[in-house]
Amino acid sequence: MNDHFLGFGLGLRTQHFNDVLETRPDVDWFEIISENFMVAGGKPKYYLHAIREQYPMVMHGVSLSIGSTDPLDTDYLQRLKRLATEVQPRWISDHLCWTGLDGINSHDLLPMPYTEEAVNHVAGRIIQVQDTLGRQLLLENVSSYISYTESAMSEWEFYNAVVERADCLMLLDINNIYVSSRNHNVDPQAYLNAINPERVRQLHLAGHSDYGTHVIDTHDHDICEPVWDLYRQALLRFGAVSTMIERDDNIPPLNQLVAELQIARDIAAGILPLQHSCKPAPGLEVR
Template identity: 70%
Template sequence: MTHHDHFLGFGLGLRTQHFEDVLSSKPKVDWFEIISENFMVDGGKPRYYLDAIAEQYPIVMHGVSMSVGSVTPLDQQYLTNLKKLISHVKPRWISDHLCFSQAGNVNSHDLLPMPYTEEAIDHIAARIRQVQDTLGQQMLLENVSSYLTYQSSELSEWDFYNEVCQRADCYMLLDINNIYVSARNHQFNALDYLNAIDKTRVRQIHLAGHQDYGDYVIDTHDHPICDPVWSLYESAVQRLGKVSTMIERDDNIPSLNELVNELDMARKIAAKHIPSLALSDKEIINA
């Protein structure tokens, strides 16, 4: 099965503010990504909307608290709840972040990056395999943006990411904005990162905005996507071909319509390099 068989098109992160609008306006969005933790409670309003939306759109699940990099034991209750949600939602795939968000029992909601060492690779890959065994499926792992460099790092971030995914036999959720943010903060060339990634493992792309403070950049997902991130996305499309792409906005959330317009930018950029995307099936039928 090639990874192109998994191409869902262009999606958005599903946010509470847009529940009603999605159902009433049926926007031109190919799929939605949910934050798994927001739907782990049985019943209630979020679950009601999710079920209604899932009848009309493919869904993928994105987790923020698995903490694959920490040394505390994996949270079995969390995995049980996640597995239950997976069997309810039947997502096309599930993802989480390549980082540790727990130190002891403290959940630092900032997703901290890892020191890039052989020891860390083995540790994380083993944990991901354990998670995949528990869930009975492969998952996607997202690169997080980093602000600090560990002196103990032996590898570049991209070599580390490639190695972890290879040893864990999982897929990649490539966040283009996070590559840009890390490249700015650590003065490396974002294209070096992009060109080094094992393209056979990339199954999803995230696009987002950030806060630019001049000397450093913070991945805040609360702004429109900036031009350098769009051009990095264009390079990604040229190198990777058809990969399911979505826009993630976590704060200052605009109208659904505004996000759909921003998503159309991604469609246009991708269609420049992938002719089959220039016309959707519906447009061909109606032409």
């Protein structure tokens, strides 16, 4: 049994705060966007702590910009650490990307060039972040729409090399693998087969917008069948891994997301031993 397996979760969104507290949905855990709660007080913090009393949480950031050449933002890291002290998350994650340059935030998750120089650069910064936070960091693969002529390895080779060099962990986004594979005409199964299972701590599922010639990671649709198929392959490859659904736009009522999460449970139940697909980590209440 995977000691870190939390079960099946959702991204916690403002629209669902009241419903979560009033209905206690059949969700094993929630993922919060770290930046949304880096405030001293107010309603977001009230709901955060009220829901945290009922459900385990993990923290997911979008502003670390671990791949940038700008210095690490020490103020941001200290605020992140303070939030982690409040929330006591099972883990903290961000993205293997850069988000800005010269102090300007693009508000996009921009891919890295896949080079040995970039591996060394990013790994060194991850080690600094982990030393500051006092814990391992999970890094997520991003959707990409461009490639660099300087790249000397595949995305999965780069991803594996970074987490090994930095001794961190992976948040593997299944939808992002599908999106990037479509955009760059690569085999998503080859991506999954190359990833080190010992480093995978969490899986993301989400919807996207398919324009035929390209695919955009929009998180505003239901999960499509090709992504569900890739999720099946991921379970066969990695076993029981904590899985959650992200929805950031065109957000449906909570009960619809819980119903979609049940699809993930049912898929896992058909592939994994019963105890892996249905039981969260020890000490967590099954709702």
